[in-house]
Amino acid sequence: MQRIPMTERPNLAGIAAEHDLEYIAGKGITGWDESAYYQFTMRQIEEDIEGPAEEIEDLCFQVVDRAVNNEEVLRRLGIAEPFWDYIAESWRNGEKNLYGRMDLSYQGKGPVKLLEYNADTPTALYESAVFQWEWLEHATELKLIPQGCDQLNDVHESIVQTFPQLNIETLSHFACNQVFEDDKGTLEYLEECAREAGLETCFLAMEDIGVDDQGRFTDLDDRVITTLVKLYPWEWIMAEDFGRHVPASGVQFIEPPWKAILSNKGLMPLLWGMFEGHPNLLPAFFEDDPAAAAFADTGSYVRKPMLSRQGANIEIVHEGKTLCHSDGPYANDVHILQGFQPLPEFDGGYPLLGCWLVASKAVGLCVREDRTLVTGKGARFVPHVILD
Amino acid sequence: MKSWSSVPVVLMMSVSLVALTACEEPKVGASIYESLDQCKRDTFSTPDQCEGSFKEARNQHATVAPKYSSEADCQADFGAGKCETAPYKTSNGGSVFMPLMMGYMMGSMIGGRRSMMSQPLYRSAKSPNSFRTAENRNVGAKTGRTNVAKSATSRPTFKSATRSRGGFGSSSRRFGSSAT
Numbered sequence: 001m002q003r004i005p006m007t008e009r010p011n012l013a014g015i016a017a018e019h020d021l022e023y024i025a026g027k028g029i030t031g032w033d034e035s036a037y038y039q040f041t042m043r044q045i046e047e048d049i050e051g052p053a054e055e056i057e058d059l060c061f062q063v064v065d066r067a068v069n070n071e072e073v074l075r076r077l078g079i080a081e082p083f084w085d086y087i088a089e090s091w092r093n094g095e096k097n098l099y100g101r102m103d104l105s106y107q108g109k110g111p112v113k114l115l116e117y118n119a120d121t122p123t124a125l126y127e128s129a130v131f132q133w134e135w136l137e138h139a140t141e142l143k144l145i146p147q148g149c150d151q152l153n154d155v156h157e158s159i160v161q162t163f164p165q166l167n168i169e170t171l172s173h174f175a176c177n178q179v180f181e182d183d184k185g186t187l188e189y190l191e192e193c194a195r196e197a198g199l200e201t202c203f204l205a206m207e208d209i210g211v212d213d214q215g216r217f218t219d220l221d222d223r224v225i226t227t228l229v230k231l232y233p234w235e236w237i238m239a240e241d242f243g244r245h246v247p248a249s250g251v252q253f254i255e256p257p258w259k260a261i262l263s264n265k266g267l268m269p270l271l272w273g274m275f276e277g278h279p280n281l282l283p284a285f286f287e288d289d290p291a292a293a294a295f296a297d298t299g300s301y302v303r304k305p306m307l308s309r310q311g312a313n314i315e316i317v318h319e320g321k322t323l324c325h326s327d328g329p330y331a332n333d334v335h336i337l338q339g340f341q342p343l344p345e346f347d348g349g350y351p352l353l354g355c356w357l358v359a360s361k362a363v364g365l366c367v368r369e370d371r372t373l374v375t376g377k378g379a380r381f382v383p384h385v386i387l388d
Numbered sequence: 389m390k391s392w393s394s395v396p397v398v399l400m401m402s403v404s405l406v407a408l409t410a411c412e413e414p415k416v417g418a419s420i421y422e423s424l425d426q427c428k429r430d431t432f433s434t435p436d437q438c439e440g441s442f443k444e445a446r447n448q449h450a451t452v453a454p455k456y457s458s459e460a461d462c463q464a465d466f467g468a469g470k471c472e473t474a475p476y477k478t479s480n481g482g483s484v485f486m487p488l489m490m491g492y493m494m495g496s497m498i499g500g501r502r503s504m505m506s507q508p509l510y511r512s513a514k515s516p517n518s519f520r521t522a523e524n525r526n527v528g529a530k531t532g533r534t535n536v537a538k539s540a541t542s543r544p545t546f547k548s549a550t551r552s553r554g555g556f557g558s559s560s561r562r563f564g565s566s567a568t
Contacts, residue, residue, distance in 0.1 A: 101568075118568035120568070121566045121567065121568055122568055123565075123566075123567035123568065124567075170543055170545055171542075171545050175556075176566065177557060177560040177561075177565075177566065179560075180560075180564070180565040180566070180567065182565055182567040183565055183566050183567060186567075200542055205557070206556040206557045206560065207553070207554055207556055207557030208553060208554075209553065209555070209556050210550035210551070210552065210553040211550065211551055211552060211553075211555060212548035212549055212550055212551055213476070213477070213478055213479045213548075213549065213551055214548070216546075216548055218548050218550045221524075221547075222454065222455060222547050222548055222549065222550050223545040223546065223547055223548075224545060224546035224547070224548050226545075226546075231566055232556070232560065232566050233559075233566055233568075235559075236559035236560065236563075236566075237556065239559060240555060240556050240557070240558050240559060241555035241556075241558070242555030242556050243555075243556075245555075263568070309563070309564075309565070309566070309567065309568050310564075310565065310567055310568065329562070329563050329564075330563075
């Protein structure tokens with residue numbers, strides 16, 4: 001794993017416009033940085049990233065399997081009781097999952113460590129699947145990178161191939177809060193994939209969803225929603241006013257309800273509890289667990305809210321000192337403590353690997369770099385290549 | 389509850405789009421009939437096919453037809469005397485109204501298999517000569533064998549009467565983006 005400086009492609013402003021990405025003169029494409037790329041060997045990709053990610057997915061499924069049979073676990077995750085059976089049923093019925101992104105800390109050698117699993121509403125999908133791939137093709141053509149570079153990137157094909165297997169029979173609705181570019185962009189891309197797969201789709205804003213007298217959800221044309229691909233977290237859906245209609249709504253949700261167990265950072269202590277010592281896991285504890293106090297005494301840990309997003313409210317303590325403390329709206333949430341595995345530093349940046357899973361197969365990689373140890377809203381996407 | 393009277397604004401916009409893309413929109417063969425009898429008189433279809441298709445369309449009618457909580461709203465969109473009571477009730481026990489089924493569309497026979505499901509058709513007050521699907525797609529005025537836009541033949545969705553909206557979205561207004 002190396003970070004290699006490179007010359008940006010000419011006409012980035014035009015390229016950004018073609019892809020509907022924001023370009024600011026002097027700053028470049030928002031959230032994207034091609035002044036360098038990361039290079040991995042095939043062995044690193046296959047043995048250190050792909051293989052472990054799929055193994056972690058398997059461990060995660062064992063956690064779900066346990067959680068749905070254990071009210072205490074569901075309670076610990078902060079999932080409200082009216083949803084326990086609903087989530088359990090979705091798992092037992094084998095409701096299919098589409099995608100997720102595991103955030104991994106990797107030093108270029110040794111085992112990757114799972115920091116968290118964005119299993120419900122991962123973004124940066126378009127950048128990973130399309131924009132990064134196009135960069136590889138352009139950069140190869142322009143000889144800005146060596147010939148023969150490959151990329152871990154079957155994301156697009158995998159999503160298009162997975163949609164027809166989700167048993168969607170009629171019109172499927174795609175919903176998010178369209179005010180947010182990340183959310184809208186990711187969802188529009190998913191919708192495009194669904195259409196390529198031959199599905200009929202319709203976009204609507206989460207706040208425009210209606211409910212009828214039988215508790216079914218409707219769109220703005222009063223059509224009953226039967227499949228909802230949502231870029232909106234399960235914990236919000238469950239907490240909001242219409243959440244009470246969800247279990248009896250008859251809607252097929254993508255991602256399915258059982259993903260609520262995996263997108264919660266409470267997953268980390270649950271994984272550690274079941275698979276303590278696994279090379280790809282860091283020690284982790286619920287903060288109110290007596291074991292957490294002993295763990296905190298070691299003086300090195302990361303404290304995270306169970307349900308924060310975009311690196312909010314994360315505190316890193318190392319050798320008894322707070323290294324980093326990000327703000328955010330989740331300070332009052334229940335927290336977990338997790339072992340501190342610092343991201344490696346390359347030229348002042350801290351790369352966090354995101355491994356994309358589509359239908360539980362590791363099919364893509366993204367590298368996001370921030371200037372701090374916590375990867376937050378300021379992170380920039382840096383493309384990668386595989387070259388031996 | 390959405391009414392079709394609000395539709396023409398949207399339609400006017402989409403009409404120009406259709407005009408631009410009409411030559412590219414793929415067409416498929418279909419048969420349109422006002423009634424079961426009309427179908428039976430047509431030599432293209434056997435009485436059995438007519439019966440089966442009519443029944444299939446009739447069975448969908450109550451679920452796929454647009455719904456109204458006021459009869460006046462329904463009539464404004466579909467014309468006086470062109471609405472009936474739907475087999476549903478509102479939460480406070482009120483009646484739900486829907487347009488009368490004015491015809492049906494069946495797929496043509498291709499190699500012994502029908503190319504699509506049958507579906508009910510309606511006529512709006514604004515353009516009473518044309519048939520429309522439950523998805524408000526115009527399939528023309530012609531009965532018997534005809535060609536319709538392929539997009540008009542997709543399976544109609546279940547229409548309901550929306551009681552309220554806005555029950556989702558509050559967390560996002562408070563916390564921001566859903567991105568992780």
